[in-house]
Amino acid sequence: MDIKHMRYFVAIVKYxxxxxxxxxxxxxxxxxxxxxxxxxxxxxxxxxxxxxxxIALTDxxxxxxxxxEEILRLHAELPNDLKNMVGMRQxxxxxxxxxxxxxxxLMAIIRDFHDLYPKITFQLIESGSRTIESRLIQNExxxxxxxxxxxxxxxxxxxxxxxxxxxxxxxxHTLAPRQSVHLRELKHESFIMxxxxxxxxxxxxxxxxxxxxxxxxxSKTSQWNFIEEMIDxxxxxxxxPQSVAGLxxxxxxxxxxxxxxxxxxLGLIWNRDKYINFITKEWLRFFxxxxx
Numbered sequence: 460m461d462i463k464h465m466r467y468f469v470a471i472v473k474y475x476x477x478x479x480x481x482x483x484x485x486x487x488x489x490x491x492x493x494x495x496x497x498x499x500x501x502x503x504x505x506x507x508x509x510x511x512x513x514i515a516l517t518d519x520x521x522x523x524x525x526x527x528e529e530i531l532r533l534h535a536e537l538p539n540d541l542k543n544m545v546g547m548r549q550x551x552x553x554x555x556x557x558x559x560x561x562x563x564x565l566m567a568i569i570r571d572f573h574d575l576y577p578k579i580t581f582q583l584i585e586s587g588s589r590t591i592e593s594r595l596i597q598n599e600x601x602x603x604x605x606x607x608x609x610x611x612x613x614x615x616x617x618x619x620x621x622x623x624x625x626x627x628x629x630x631x632h633t634l635a636p637r638q639s640v641h642l643r644e645l646k647h648e649s650f651i652m653x654x655x656x657x658x659x660x661x662x663x664x665x666x667x668x669x670x671x672x673x674x675x676x677x678s679k680t681s682q683w684n685f686i687e688e689m690i691d692x693x694x695x696x697x698x699x700p701q702s703v704a705g706l707x708x709x710x711x712x713x714x715x716x717x718x719x720x721x722x723x724x725l726g727l728i729w730n731r732d733k734y735i736n737f738i739t740k741e742w743l744r745f746f747x748x749x750x751x
Contacts (some may be wrong), residue, residue: 460501462534465527467494468506472524475514497567498523527735534597536736549578550738555603556583559653559683560620560725563701565604568749572742579738587656587681587739595730601739606658607726619750620725624662625701626714627686628694639715642670649677649695651686659723663698665719687711 470480471491499506503670505550506520516524522623539550569678584600591603592611607618619710626645629635631676645667652674660679667674680686686697687707701721727746729735734737735743 460498460703461529464494464498465531467491467497467523467526467631469531469633470494470518471514472520473500474622477661499558507734524693526737528598533734539736539738548576548738550736551580551585552584552602552739552742553582553600554586555594555600555605556585557588557591557604557657558585558681559657559699559703560604561706568746571749572745576738576741577744585681586608586738587654588658589656590602592728594729598730598733601735602727602729602736602743604725605728606662607724611729614727614728615731616726617747617750618724619746620702622701624698624716624721624723626658626702627690627697627704627707627711628714628717629690629708631693631711632712634696635712637714639717642716643672643718644671646672646677650674651681651689651695651697652676652679653686653699654679654681656681662721662723666719670719 467484467486467490468481470484471477474480474483477488477491479493480616481491484716486492495506502519502523504519505517506523508515508517508520524678525613556562571582573579579691584594588605589610591600591605592609592614594600595603596613607616609616626634626640635638642730650663652663655661683699683703683706686699689707691710698716698721702715704711727738727743729743
């Protein structure tokens with residue numbers, strides 16, 4: 460068994476058939492079929508349940524698939540890791556981050572890191588916290604920025620932001636002159652919320668229920684600038700982090716929520732029990748140094 464055999468096996472699982480895998484890999488179907496037979500013979504067990512109409516893995520097949528993915532990833536990263544160890548810093552870092560954050564400090568850190576390692580490139584992928592965690596588990600990103608605590612225990616984390624959530628209303632709203640409000644006073648307001656993929660949605664909805672009401676949601680979105688426009692048109696109110704509220708237009712006003720106070724914690728997360736390449740380790744160290 461070699462890397463090539465593992466690559467064939469993973470392709471069959473990902474593409475759903477030997478025919479599709481052979482087309483994607485530009486090799487003949489008999490070649491792939493023979494490779495799978497050789498693997499199963501060597502392991503002494505079946506990897507596919509051939510009683511199913513569609514591709515289905517046996518228990519052994521699922522374990523083998525997970526291990527193959529990890530081995531193939533290590534194999535792909537080996538050249539860069541060896542070069543990085545002897546001083547040739549180069550590579551690519553994929554960071555998952557939510558759109559509901561003030562990205563100014565993050566961009567400053569990326570700039571400073573790029574000044575030190577100009578051959579390292581970045582890809583920033585915006586999505587909600589749940590998607591970020593899923594992508595990290597699937598190795599689709601290297602690190603993520605998300606609300607803490609995470610739903611999964613697969614991750615290590617570094618908490619770098621802890622702040623209050625505040626109410627944001629239009630300057631003409633009756634609550635705009637107030638310094639603070641009780642959450643229960645918002646019972647009859649129209650809420651503009653973030654999508655369910657964002658833990659912030661869950662934090663706010665749970666707090667409202669504890670205050671005795673279910674929020675009347677007029678709209679949900681994943682983009683804080685859309686929320687900004689809706690508030691500007693006086694379509695409703697929103698609860699969001701103070702750092703994000705500070706980026707909104709002058710037509711919006713922030714009001715403190717003091718009963719109960721709402722808070723959130725934002726953290727950098729990475730896989731706990733999986734291999735982390737040299738460049739990602741350098742980025743984690745650099746990031747934490749800038750926030751401590």
